Amino acid sequence: ENTVPTDAYRGAGRPEAAYLIERLIEKAGVETGLGSAEIRRRNFVAAENLPYTTQTGRLYDTGDFAGHMDKAMKEADWSGFEARQKASAEDGKFRGIGMCSYIEACAFPGGEEATVELNGNGTVTLLIGTQTNGQGHATSYGQVIAEQLGLDLEKIEVIQGDTDRVRKGGGTGGSRSIPLGLPSVNEASKALVKKIKDRAAEQLEVGLEDLELVGGDVRVVGTDRQVSLAEVAANAPQKLFGQKEVKQVEATYPNGTHIAEVEIDPETGNVSVENYVIVDDFGVTVNPILLEGQVQGGTAQAISQALCERTVYDEEGQLLTASLLDYQLIRAEDLPDFNFQTRNIPSTTNAMGIKGAGEAGTIGGCASIMNAVQKALRDGAGVDHVDMPATPSRVWEAIQAQRSQAFTK
Known part of the structure; x- marks a missing residue:
């Protein structure tokens, strides 16, 4: 009763849905032994099966989901990760890599005069x-x-x-x-x-x-x-x-893959983002510079949400993170140089082939960062799960709890 109203300021449910699905699919990939890429590949709608109507009535018209995942993995040097992880371990650090492959519905039926x-x-x-x-x-x-x-x-x-x-x-x-x-x-x-x-x-x-x-x-x-x-x-x-007023009868479906690579200092719990690759399908691109700015801005917001942003109340409902002195946001110096690519396939439901891009960065960011953090903690310290935001204190506490448990055994 003491908390203030909340609302989505970018993404409007898409980041949360993608986060839940992509964390679950990542966990399933680990438990089945299929791994991050193969479990996704088996569950993608194949390009040759498009257009495809989903069980909930969505009509995916165009795309190549495995195609942008493969391109992102190549750009991120996925196959070379183990060598980089070993180098980090020699330096006393944990290293992880994670991905998120998303699809969203945009530009819902209607028009704009x-x-x-x-x-x-x-x-x-x-x-x-x-x-x-x-x-x-x-x-x-x-x-x-x-x-x-x-x-x-x-x-x-x-x-x-x-x-x-x-x-x-x-x-x-x-x-x-x-x-x-x-x-x-x-x-x-x-x-x-x-x-x-x-x-x-x-x-x-x-x-x-x-x-x-x-x-x-x-x-x-x-x-x-x-x-x-x-x-x-x-x-x-x-x-x-x-x-x-050109009217549209079906939504558009932008989609893409984000891959994040992080390094964790186990002595402080600090997470640094070492590499970040984005390969998106936005259909027809109107202005590449504006597009990249949109995606970078959204991704920065997602990284901030994944690693920093946390609203804290005390037992009596008093907000403790009431200013930017207490509520942490990501800063430019904390962000990597984004490797942004497109693999565009024009929409057939939009008059100009455009799919939309406004929320894209926020959708792929949280899950890819947290999947990378989870892999780093799992491989480095045997930590089974950590929730977002992966703040230094939360990460450090998870490592200490796992070490304490191992010691008592």
């Missing part, structure tokens, strides 16, 4: 009901508009979630903004291009097929005859705009 307007000065405004909170939506939306209208990005204004100007919207969440929003932006841009060409064709007295949009002008192909977008807007009887 987009309106692309031509302004009197030749610039363009997008009105859409998503809301950015750091993902770079304006850049991604702007790229598509710029390509369709032959404009520079700085001449495109993106208005998101402004209820004074946007008549409806589904908001941001569940990796829906780009997969659902971008196809609508693309089609709305095409609709506006058609209206612009209709007006320009009248002014230039040519056919639509003779026109192209370049650098803020509508030009007759192969000539120097042109009219600016500002002039087209000025001569139109009313504001020119394109408005579309």
